[in-house]
Amino acid sequence: MKGNLKKILAIVLFTTLLTCDDYLEILPEGQENTENYFNSKSDYEDALIGVYDLLGTTYLSNILGEIASDNSNCGGGDQTDVLDWQQIDDMIHTADNGALRNVFQWMYAGISRANYIVEFKDKMDFQGKEQLLAENLFLRSYFYFELVKFFGDVPMYLDGRISLEDSQAIDRTPKAEVYAQLEADLKTAIESLPWEQAQNGRATRGAALALLGKIYLYQEKFQDAATTLDKVITSGQYQLVSDFSTIFLNSNENNIESVFEVQYFGGQGASFDCFQCVEGNIAVGFMGPRFLNGDFSPYTSGFSFNPPTAEIFNSYSSDDVRRDATILDMEAFVAERPDVTFSQGNTDDYTGYYNKKYIPYAEANLPDVNLTHSNNYRSIRYSDVLLMAAEAYNRGAIDDSKARNYVNLVRERAGLEDVTSSGGNLTQDIYRERRLELAGEGHRFFDQVRTGQTSTIKGFTPGKHELFPIPRIEIELAGNRWTQNPGY
Known part of the structure; x- marks a missing residue:
């Protein structure tokens, strides 16, 4: 669909x-125009x-x-x-x-x-x-x-x-x-x-509630955010995908964890002359490694933008299953495939890591292949909803027990032990969990700004x-x- x-x-x-x-074309009388369409x-x-x-x-x-x-x-x-x-x-x-x-x-x-x-x-x-x-x-x-x-x-x-x-x-x-x-x-x-749509990518009640809850959270209307996000959580429409490593696969789009997903199509071709005309996901091609030779399947080459830092890679514990599903360790990848060569690109920014969530896969797309990848953008995930609700319950001093429960659902899926903190310590745990859970998805800067955690930028x-x-x-x-x- x-x-x-x-x-x-x-x-x-x-x-x-x-x-x-002034730019609207005036059609001959009798033909359709914007006023009688x-x-x-x-x-x-x-x-x-x-x-x-x-x-x-x-x-x-x-x-x-x-x-x-x-x-x-x-x-x-x-x-x-x-x-x-x-x-x-x-x-x-x-x-x-x-x-x-x-x-x-x-x-x-x-x-x-x-x-x-x-x-x-x-x-x-x-x-x-x-x-x-x-x-x-x-x-x-x-x-x-x-x-x-x-x-x-x-x-x-x-x-x-x-x-x-x-x-x-x-x-x-x-x-x-x-x-x-x-x-x-x-x-x-x-x-x-409706809660469900016949066609993937259409707005649902859950998507609208999640967006509304997020808007409340950005304004620090914590009670409104908690109440609204709980409607998504208790709806029974969503659940965490058990295997984190599968969430961002092209074969697992619009899954049970997806609350709202931007749909992309890789089969129409593209041009650098009109990015707003492109039906493929432009970000994906730009963020892929610059592969040169060898067998680097299932991936294809990209332009090496947006390399994660060593600091974010090292922020994951070694037993956090999200690390290797979020970040591609290029040195480890090449060590397993000695025939693979690649360019570091901008050596001043090269870290050895790439965004694995939105990495370009080899697929039957059309030239320019860097502009036409079909990877959907997971705009709002259920784990994001859980963590937003946890933050609202905690920062609003509403219910730390409920906040811990929500954040621990996310941690348990990652293979980690439950947090037991409360108050300000729990707030920091939630912030940390948001960063690790949502890394590479485009939320980090705006989270840092709204929570005042900008000193590391x-x-x-x-x-x-x-x-x-x-x-x-x-x-x-x-x-x-x-x-x-x-x-x-």
């Missing part, structure tokens, strides 16, 4: 990435697929959430390879950083597509409309949450497609107001979303680097009405 969702995207003609009305249930369904399509661009969150943290270096071919990422790794990024502008543009492109459906939601009725609108609200909330994580206060558009005129007439919305809107939207969506300046800068060109396009984040 995953491939079907992606293949349909080609027929979505009216939900373009462009957010300015919604005339059938299938029109709404196709437009919704267009909103789902922009989830593919969140691969940058996976990469940057690790590179910006203390989990990994930038890597690549040398210190100038994808300079935008190198600057973020060194905390010298500016408002002209192209990767940050991509995040800003692509998330707003997804929001604009979602708002297109909102704009015409009352044009007609059809069976399943409430669920479709609920999925749309979930997706819009997902995109807005990404923006708030990166940039803090952001302009909030709710009623229709985003135009240049809109951006010049609206200020940055305080993140508390954005969060309040997301809470309201997700509560509305939850009422109409090289080059991090408190009061500045908690947020990324609003792209300079976006401020200029908005008529310079938006203030820049502090320090930039």
Whole structure:
């Protein structure tokens, strides 16, 4: 079912990435245009697929959430390879950083597509409309949450497609107001979303509850977070996969632990000229080792970005089954296969380790193979939900016993003994468990910022680097009405 969702995207003609009305093509009279498009249930369904399509661009969150943290270096071919990422790794990024502008543009492109459906939601009725609108609200909330994580206060558009005129007439919305809107939207969506969907990758009630719980946690609304996340835990819909090493295999996508998973498709081909057009998981090809020769199956070569540090590798105990399932020890791999040769790439950042969770597998994908891998992104896993709930119960001084129970479920799966701590010591145990459980998945930097654990990030300046800068060109396009984040 995953491939079907992606293949349909080609027929979505009216939900373009462009957010300015000046760029909309005017068709001859009598032909469809954006104002008279919604005339059938299938029109709404196709437009919704267009909103789902922009989830593919969140691969940058996976990469940057690790590179910006203390989990990994930038890597690549040398210190100038994808300079935008190198600057973020060194905390010298500016408002002209192209990767940050991509995040800003692509998330707003997804929001604009979602708002297109909102704009015409009352044009007609059809069976399943409430669920479709609920999925749309979930997706819009997902995109807005990404923006708030990166940039803090952001302009909030709710009623229709985003135009240049809109951006010049609206200020940055305080993140508390954005969060309040997301809470309201997700509560509305939850009422109409099913626990299970017939097609993999569709938003479910569990996904919406988990996202809502995460938004509460980011605001330190611990009681709300605990109550909401418990609804996911007690639903009976999810459980931990018994063998951690299988969670991220391409053959085990959309498993019982997956609460929300971004679907990727490796059979459509790709181009470096349009990353937002790619249906494959771009992050995977960029993060793979630079293999040169020999039998390195089941993997294929990549561009050696995002190498985990020795510090994160050594943070795992030797009996933690997650270590070798999370991090590929290249020296050990080559020792077992003496015919394999590889390039260290950026020797200043080379650590000998690679992100095994999102490593490129040899598969029947199409050129350029580094851009078309089908590895799904496990955006929200059940273990993440358990650890968020544990944190909420502990930091909210609600129930340390319940918090310990949740964190120990995760530890037991990893082959580790239970923790017995409480209070502040338990808080640190939970933080540590989040890092080890979720390493390589793009959450680390944002976890460090929201919990104030940024002292281990090289080059991090408190009061500045908690947020990324609003792209300079976006401020200029908005008529310079938006203030820049502090320090930039």
